[in-house]
Amino acid sequence: MPLKVVALAAILAFLPVLHCLAADAPISEATAQCLECHSVFHPGIVHDWKKSRHAAVTPKQASAAVGLARKISNPAIAEDLQNAVVGCAECHTMRPGAHADTFDHNGFEVHVVVSPDDCATCHLEERRQYGENIMALARKNLDENPVYQKLQEVILGTPRYKEGRLSFAPVDGLTRADACNYCHGTRLEVTGKVKRDTDAGEMEFPVIKGWPNQGSGRLNPDGSSGACTACHPRHGFSMEMARKPYTCMECHAGPDVPAYKVYSVSKHGNIFSSSQAGWNFSAVPWAVGRDFTAPTCAACHMSLLVNAEGEMINRRTHKISDRLGWRLFGLIYAHPQPKQPDTTVIRNRSGLSLPTDFDGTPAKSFLIDAATQAKHRETMAATCLACHDTSWVNGHFKRLDHVIATSNAAVGTTTAIMEAIWKQGLAQGLAQGANPFDESIERLWTDGWLFYANHIRYNAAMAGGGDLGVFENGRYQLTQNAADMIDWLTLRQAATASKQGKSK
DSSP states (O other): OOHHHHHHHHHHHHHHHHHHHHHHOOOOOHHHHHHHHHHHHHHHHHHHHHTSSTTTTHHHHHHHOOOOGOOOOOOOOOGGTTTTTHHHHHSSSSSSGGGGTTTEEETTTESSOOOOHTTTTTOOOHHHHHTGGGHHHHHHHHHHHHHHHHHHHHHSSSEEEEEEEEEEEEEEEEEHHTTHHHHOOOBBBBEEEEEETTEEEEEEEEEETTTTHHHHTTOOOOOOBGGGTTSSSSTTTHHHHEEEEEEHTOOOOOSSSSSOOOOOHHHHHHHHHGGGGGGGOOOOEEEETTTTTSSHHHHTTTTTTEOTTTTEEEOOOOOGGOOOEESSSOSSEEOBBBBSSGGOOOTTTTSSSSSOOOOOEEOOOOOOHHHHHHHHHHHHHHHTTSSSHHHHHHHHHHHHHHHHHHHHHHHOOOOOHHHHHHHSSSOOGGGTOOOTTHHHHHHHHIIIIIIIIHHHHHHHHHHHHGGGGTTTTHHHHHHHHHHHHHHHHHHHHHHHHHHHHHHO
């Protein structure tokens, strides 16, 4: 199709878009030019944006909100951004010099990847909090931890059989991006430019290694870490979507982090699935009882909550650990939350990048203390107390503490068996300079703490259905895991003794 025809079609298609927005939502000249073409070439993006709050409210209007109703946290937004809605240009042409993926596009300096530092233009406090969140460094905490890497190698590396032995090919970048780093985030690097024939003629675009990705710890071309779109998908950036558990389910579905699985069978999840059609997911602040009647992931971990009289229950936070005392998932035991989001700095007494020793002793200097744990629990409990009485809430957390202690003790038993196996030379672990996860008995040991113990803990923490703590990857499997490991050890010891006897 000739370029002039395409341009005319774009303008004609854009007219109804402009008409439906112009009366109440002033669009900047730059965004209007973007919409002229993209309403034709990317109608899904444009119509998603049209339904967003960004397309309906200017920063000046948003800044006029007072008290808890205010959704914008930067008090000093540039004057030239105040009086137009947040559109294409306001996000994709922001700070062009900071973005390695900036390229010339029809006279504009455009970057493909919108980062948390761009969002900070309006959402300064939320960006600061997110930067203090483990999720923001999820890629680094995985990719730069040598112990995690050894586990990742034997999960993602293609197995190879040669000369009677099993080995694993090095993990390639595309596999990492399609697997663990889908959620943890990839490193986005501009590797060059490419010319492509488009419906609007030949254009040049940056080539970005690691793209596409919306992992929570993505490393962006401007050097920032994180992706707001992990929870607020573009281009609608819906608050309602971020508040529903389906968004969290994308990465927290198990079996290593079975949060959504537990929630879906819990009483809270039961009420959500039955009653959510009548809930108000867009209210700010969010009133317990009036706007919703059972917590979602966001209600417990992030949302600004008030009671029916508008009194504060919990402040909005994008630093998830503010309401968490325990970190349920980790190598190898549940442990207090880390003091800082960069967990690669953690070292146990053996010098390993682990938050505990192999016997379960915490690396205390890197983890929050008991007083801070209690403060975090008090913050979380404030939400619980909005619906439950004190005895109910205290009983819940008493059970959780007990589950953490008993599941850690069970993992301690299987880890002691694994250490005995390594010490007797029946498998090769870290002490022998080998990968501690690549042999069958080591994978059996890993199943115990990575899947079964985690199911038990998440089930207790989220008041889930009983079977998830017993027969569905729970206590039954964890105790069976210990029995299988000791059986393996006994048989190998017998085989070794028999072999030694015959050689005499």
